[in-house]
Amino acid sequence: MNGLLEILRGLDWSPLWISLKTGVVATILSFFLGILAARRLMYAGPGKKSVLDGILTLPMVLPPTVAGFFLLLLFSRRRPLGILLYRQFGIKVVQSWLGCIIAATVIAFPLMYRNARAAFEQVDISLIHAGRTLGMPDREIFWKVVLPNAGPGVASGTILTFARALGEYGATSMLAGNIPGKTATVSQRIAMVIQDQNYLTAGIWVGIVLLIAFLSIFLMNWVSGKAIRNVERW
Amino acid sequence: MELEVKIRKKLGGFRMDMEFQAKAGRTGILGASGCGKSMTLKAIAGIVTPDEGRIVLNGRVLFDAERKINIPPQERNAGYLFQNYALFPNMSVEQNIAAGLRGRDAGGRAAREKRVAEMIRMFGLTGLEKLLPRSLSGGQQQRVALARILAYKPEVILLDEPFSALDAYLKDRLQEELLEYLAEYDGLILMVSHSRDEIYRFADELIIMGRGQVEVQGGVREVFRDPHTKAAAILTGCKNFSAAERLSDHALLARDWGIELHTEKVLPQHFNCIGYRAHFLEPVYGARKENCIAFRLHGQRDLPFEKNFYIRPEKDGYAREHVITWFVQRGGWAALEERGKPDYLQLKEDGILFLQDGTGENE
Numbered sequence: 075m076n077g078l079l080e081i082l083r084g085l086d087w088s089p090l091w092i093s094l095k096t097g098v099v100a101t102i103l104s105f106f107l108g109i110l111a112a113r114r115l116m117y118a119g120p121g122k123k124s125v126l127d128g129i130l131t132l133p134m135v136l137p138p139t140v141a142g143f144f145l146l147l148l149f150s151r152r153r154p155l156g157i158l159l160y161r162q163f164g165i166k167v168v169q170s171w172l173g174c175i176i177a178a179t180v181i182a183f184p185l186m187y188r189n190a191r192a193a194f195e196q197v198d199i200s201l202i203h204a205g206r207t208l209g210m211p212d213r214e215i216f217w218k219v220v221l222p223n224a225g226p227g228v229a230s231g232t233i234l235t236f237a238r239a240l241g242e243y244g245a246t247s248m249l250a251g252n253i254p255g256k257t258a259t260v261s262q263r264i265a266m267v268i269q270d271q272n273y274l275t276a277g278i279w280v281g282i283v284l285l286i287a288f289l290s291i292f293l294m295n296w297v298s299g300k301a302i303r304n305v306e307r308w
Numbered sequence: 309m310e311l312e313v314k315i316r317k318k319l320g321g322f323r324m325d326m327e328f329q330a331k332a333g334r335t336g337i338l339g340a341s342g343c344g345k346s347m348t349l350k351a352i353a354g355i356v357t358p359d360e361g362r363i364v365l366n367g368r369v370l371f372d373a374e375r376k377i378n379i380p381p382q383e384r385n386a387g388y389l390f391q392n393y394a395l396f397p398n399m400s401v402e403q404n405i406a407a408g409l410r411g412r413d414a415g416g417r418a419a420r421e422k423r424v425a426e427m428i429r430m431f432g433l434t435g436l437e438k439l440l441p442r443s444l445s446g447g448q449q450q451r452v453a454l455a456r457i458l459a460y461k462p463e464v465i466l467l468d469e470p471f472s473a474l475d476a477y478l479k480d481r482l483q484e485e486l487l488e489y490l491a492e493y494d495g496l497i498l499m500v501s502h503s504r505d506e507i508y509r510f511a512d513e514l515i516i517m518g519r520g521q522v523e524v525q526g527g528v529r530e531v532f533r534d535p536h537t538k539a540a541a542i543l544t545g546c547k548n549f550s551a552a553e554r555l556s557d558h559a560l561l562a563r564d565w566g567i568e569l570h571t572e573k574v575l576p577q578h579f580n581c582i583g584y585r586a587h588f589l590e591p592v593y594g595a596r597k598e599n600c601i602a603f604r605l606h607g608q609r610d611l612p613f614e615k616n617f618y619i620r621p622e623k624d625g626y627a628r629e630h631v632i633t634w635f636v637q638r639g640g641w642a643a644l645e646e647r648g649k650p651d652y653l654q655l656k657e658d659g660i661l662f663l664q665d666g667t668g669e670n671e
Contacts (some may be wrong), residue, residue: 203355204394206381208408208456222398 081274088255089263090282093172097240100178101186104235107179108186109228112194113216134184141180142248149173149249170209173250174242174257182239186231193219193227233294237287311464311496315351315361315371319344324358330496336511336528337500338543344520345500349466352498353388354381356416365496366463387457387465391473393449401452402428402437408460427455431489436567446474450482454489465490467499471506481587485510488647504545516540546661547586547633552579564630566620569599571657581665586616586635588659591643591650600652606631613638619653625670 111130115123133141147153149168152162159165165172197220205215221228243261250257252266260279267275309332317324324344338632341347352363353372357378365372365386370379387408395404405427409420428434431451441449450470457465470486471479483506490497501507507514507528514528516535523540524531535541538549550564557574561567569582589665592600603619610616617634635651636644644650 146497198392198394199356200390201396202395203350203353203381203388204356204388204396205407207384207388209382209385209460210407210410213383214410219396219398223396262462 078274078278081278085275086254086280089258089260089279092171094238094258096174096178096242096246097169099175099238100182100239100242101232101236103175103179104183104186105232106240108183108231108235109191109221112189113220115191116194117212120171128143130187131163131184134188138181138242138244138247142177142245145173145177145245145249147181149176168249169253170252171250171257174246174259177249178239178242181242181245182235185238185272186235187225189231189234190224190228193224193231195226197223229294232285233291236290236294240286241292243284289293309463309494309496310364311366311442311498312362313348313352314362315348315358315363315640316406317344317347317351317356317358317360317554319347319520321519323394324348326337326517326520326522326524328515328525329514330498332494332496334490334511335509335513337498337515337517338504338507339500339502339517340409341502343517344543345502345517345602346468348517349468349498350550351390352384352464353386353466354384355381355388363553369417370500371474381407385460385463387462389453389456389457389465389467389470391469393453394454395449397422397441400438401444402435402442404441404452405456405459406455408456421502423459431455447480447482447485450485451489458489458493462495464498465493467497469501470499472503484511488660504543514541524535533662535583537663538583538663540604541583541663545585546583547635548584549663549665550582550630551665552582552662554560554579561666565601565632567599567601569655569660571660577663579640579662583663583665584632584655584659585661587637588656588658589632589634591640591656592652592654593650594646596652597654597656599655602652605649615641615644 096291104205111126114129115126118126136144146168149159151157151168188291201223202215205219210218210247241261242259243265246257246259247262252258252262258266260283264276264283293301310554313329314327315324316326322348324342326348327346337345337348347356351358351367352370358371358373360373361371362369362373365384366632367380367666369375369377370384371377380470389464399407402424405424406420409423424581428437431454433448433451433455436444436448436668441452444452460633467486469497471483487510499507499510501510505616511528514521514531515525516531516539516541518537524536531540532544535544535546541549550562551565552578553561554575555561558572559568560575560582562569604622605617606620608615609618615636617636618631619634620631632653
């Protein structure tokens, strides 16, 4: 018991903060990007829709390391975009916290996008038709009618996105690396300490991750429960 | 005040080819389920786009395929009453009614609020302003939906089967309410329904729609009296039909019933079918009179206020499988019980519908 306390006291807590910060920022980004993408696709023609849908969903289907590989190709400081970002704006993506965010966002975004789209498509089409005949602009119909009535689906998409972003490993390790105190997330720390045969520390981190997972699910259910009260459900 | 519609659109298994005009007042479109009548309303509202044709409302072209005009629904100034009312579940009564005023040039916030308050008073919704639609009764929901439409004074109101999901009691109440609230509206109202009673009660002008096409158009009473085609007669609720042949100016042969019918008036020149409403058959006891059918009872079904008899005309040698329906309303029950099964059923000349039966013929 004393040994456990000793370890807790001596634990480097930075991976927790890095993971949480990354998760929150990536969720916020995915939330808005996912909703915008879903909205854009709702009004797209069928051909365009299936192509765009494929591209937007790809990161979810690809192994994260493959997605990480593409990101690395894109942002490497030996390639045009990486060079441009660094020279013009001094922005460094590879081996930086920004890399963590980009990796987590790219991997988690499809969950938000797909859930949002499914939720929008569940909204009674006659509500949209009614809005249009009433003279509401399409933009207003979306934000005032479609989105609020898709609330529960959007909320559950957000939970999944946050959970996925928080635990991202493969693409993050490729793009951002595992620099202690900078890009070392909880997932990467767990993998590292297990490689060192340090099962006790790994166990502590696993416990913390479980706790966060449960807390976020409870929190989101509570929030979406509030949203649900506006809409009749079975 | 005039609406001109001439549109074509390919639907699932058939082609819609609608052409009609409607004037200010109440026009009903009667048609079987899936005949394209809702689609017609949606095309007028701009929710669906026809493949070809033109829609003109009060001189303003809403749609013209050739000239590539397609005014978006937002600018068509049409009010559409959906079957489920399509009230926004996340908005209060007040916000729902205001929704139609926001996009329009309604003279700013103050004028908008005033109009909403006015509609709430007019439609008896006082005290419900802040409630969400789900806590309203069916009747209140209908009133909110109507108030939401009438608030912005549309040029045309489109009613899409507004009563088909309601039980009989509520249906009756809401029909009455709807008529009451629409009484002062002086624009054009188009109601679509598959219910003959609903349309008869509501409309002045009637369009009967077959599969994607106008079968007949005219005053409601005239069309019910003379539906012209068998398809239209079926939709007006006529139950009995027989293939018919004109023998002379005053005689015809009803082939399926195996009888000759004689009339005082000169028969119309062209018809190949006759119809006879189930309520108009008269029981005859004793001696055979003119235009009587001898029959055998096939089945009987009792309704609360009506007895339905299904009979087979008795023809020489063989009885056809052509069942005739005879409805007897309450007033006629006593005589029937006292005297038993009548010997004959008589067809009255005034009740005979002279029709064209298009099926099986090359047009």
